[in-house]
Amino acid sequence: MKKSVKFFPEVRERAVRMVLESxxxxxxxxxxxxxxxxxxxxxxxxxxxGVRQHERGTG
Structure with missing residues (x-):
């Protein structure tokens, strides 16, 4: 079983921003x-x- 990797909130926010910008x-x-x-x-x-959660939070 693969161990899940936790991302820092800053990394998650940056990744979501990158998706929305691209x-x-x-x-x-x-x-x-x-x-x-x-x-x-x-x-x-x-x-x-993460993107969906962001959309719900800012929607």
Whole structure:
């Protein structure tokens, strides 16, 4: 079983910001999430959850 990695809140916030900033350059939100997740070393779903949580918090 793979051990989960916890990211500092600052890292998570930066990753979410990167997704939102790069969104216009991708055909979908998921494509943007996949691109950034690969760069920072987390799973696509983890980052997608962070983006959704951010949207709910600021929505």
């Amino acid at each position: 969104r216009p350059n991708h055909p979908s939100l998921w494509a943007a999430v996949e691109s950034i997740a690969a760069k920072i070393g987390c799973t696509d779903q983890t980052l997608h959850n």
